[in-house]
Amino acid sequence: MIKAGSIEKGMALLIKGQPYIVVEREFVNPGKGSAFARLKLKSPQTGQVLRETYKTQDSVEEITVEDRDCQYLYFDGEAYHFMYTDTYEQFVIPQQGFEDMQYLMKEGETYRIMFWEHTPLDISIPYKVVYVVTEAEDAVKGDTVTGATKVVTLETGLRIKVPIFIKQGEKVLINTETKEYIERVNT
Amino acid sequence: MVLSGMLNHEQIEAARFRSIILRNLRMFFDEKGYLEVDTPLLSPDVIPESSISFFTAPFHNEFLGDRDLYLVPSPEVFMKKLISWGSGNIYQISRCFRNEEQLGSLHNPEFTMLEWYTVESDCMESLNVMNELLHALSPFDTRGICREKPEVMTVAQACWRYAGFDLEKTQEPRELIQTALTLGLSVPPDVHTDTWEEIFHRIFLTFVEPELPKDRPCFLTEYPKQIDCLAKDIPGTPWKERWELYLGGWELANCYSEETERSRVESFYRRGYERVKHICETKGRNMPHVDGSFPGLFHQDFPPCSGTALGVDRLIMTLAGQKKIQGVILFPLSDIL
Structure with a gap:
């Protein structure tokens, strides 16, 4: 058993006999006294999403994985x-x-x-991963607007927004959680 | 330093957008004749509020000695002092500081608050002012939420609509526990030791708040009395004269018809003091210095008034269509720590 206040995203909990993964955890302080942990959980077997709110002092059952x-x-x-x-x-x-x-x-x-x-x-999946850009249109010559962006396709098929200077075949570092571009990787 | 997935030029654009919104907020209140005030961020004392953890700053002075000062969690105390001195309608865009909050997509420990007080007024008149403000900001709303007709419902109506229970008929903790169980909520075996307010929040945060409309402004009015605050009671009901505004699903503003009866403010203070004392004892911390003279502000001539506090970062975030508060704050703490 652990305190709900120490629940973290990615943990596995047993709720009503079923395993759930914590996909979102938010601490809320709505009034006087208690703080709450508001959770969004997902059943890995069914994909079913469950919402639960615990006082941070409540005990919950973490499962051994x-x-x-x-x-x-x-x-x-x-x-x-x-x-x-x-x-x-x-x-x-x-x-x-x-x-x-x-x-x-x-x-x-x-x-x-x-x-x-x-x-x-x-x-x-690691928080930051390097992917190869497999499809990217060339930047239009003369397009010098600072910070212009375009959408490219990565080796996994993921489509993301990157700065216009990124070319096909180059490697980019991606935040896998937000699926956002971080930086170009020079090899 | 991680840049919250934002490019440098996007941060500059965000700063530009923020500047436009701040200018428009000021224009709105200036045109309505509110006086802009600028009160201290460093304060020698605090209002005893158990839900707030303070930032303490050590003060050193050869003549006055050493003592702790506090970074204000809101400008409320100073603004109410001004009202008691006869300032009339006032507003402030101020930095506020709250410790021990998570560094999440909706929280930064240092944030910007718009707080305004209207004298000879109540919270429902402030609701109209809030609506006018939303209208004034609608040209900058990239998602068009502010252009939609606001939904106004009482907390009890929201409980009925989204969780199917009658809040007025569940005023006893055991009735509310039964409601939680019927709704399928997991409650701990010792839930019967919860206060009514705690059980209410278990239900409200799980089933009601996440379901509030996100495509238009949503006002929740008439909050349960059991949630202790400095809002006036509505006589003959279990509710208080208070509303909260949700914009895009996020809690954005909180408004009271302010309690101005001295004895009631005093007893709120006493209850708050006991709760803060209990927390400090449990956590082994020093008790913050509490300004005992605050209830004294509410003398005979203190005008009826309504006060609204609005989270400016969340407002800008909603208008800009950003999903995270880090997208509208330059150098959020999560990035610079």
Whole structure:
């Protein structure tokens, strides 16, 4: 059991017997006395979203999870195929509940996956990741407006807004949480 | 230094937009004849409010000695002093400081507040002023929310509409616990030790507030009396003369018909003092210095008045269509720490 005040985004909690991942946590101080933790949780199995509000002093049940390194192989249109890097055993994670991952994971890369009793609960992606720009229109010559932006496509299919000087084939650092451009990476 | 996903030129644009909004806020109140005031940010004492944690600044002086000063959590105390001196209608755009708040998409420990007081007035008249202000700002609203007709509903109506229960008939904690359970909320086994206000907030924050309209301004009026504050009671009801404005789903402004009866302000002070004392004892902290003379401001000639506090950063964020407060504050603390 942990205090609701120490709940963090990404934690796994057992609520009414079901595992949920905390996707949003906001502390609210609405009046005198107690502070509250307002949570948005997601069931990894069904994708169902649950809202709960606890006093920060309430106890909640955190579940014991196991992190394992897994190599991402490919997406078949419905599920992600992975392989445990230690046993080479393959398994799939249905896309439901992990829709965003299609545009963030790179084939062949290793990601840390959170398991609870053999059920994958969460795939963690580093906060900042370098991606190759695979499609970008050339900047129009003479377009010297400071700070002009354009939309490019990255190797994973993710489309993002970048400064106009970014060219196809270049590498960019992306904030995977907000899916926003941070900087160009020179190699 | 991380730049909150913003490019440098976007920060300059944000500064430009902010400047336009601040200018328009001032123009609006100047044209209405409110006096702009500028009160201290450093104060020797505070109002005992248990929900607020203060920033303390050590003051050193050869003659006056060493003592703690506080960065004001709001300009309320000084502005009410001005009203008691006969200032008439006043407004202020001021920095405010609140400690121990999370550095989130809606919070920065240092933020900008617009606070205005209208004398010989009540909160419903301030609601009209707020509406006029929204109208005046609507040309700058990139999402058009301010151009929509505002929705005005009481807290009880909102509870009924979004959570299907009668707030007036659930004035006992056990009735409200039953409502929480019926709604499917997870409550701890010791929920019966909660105050009515705490159970109310469990329900309100989970089922009501997230459902409020986001495409138009939404005023929630008539707040439960159990939420202790310096707003007047509405006689014969369990409510207070208070409203809050939600814009784009975010709590933006809070307004009271101010309590001006000295004895009631005094008892609010006593309750607040006890709560703050309890928190300080539990956390092993020094008790902040409380200005005992504050209730004395409410003398016979203190005019009936209504006060509104509006979060300027959140306002700018909503108008600019930004999702995070960091997008409208230059050098937010989360970036410079």
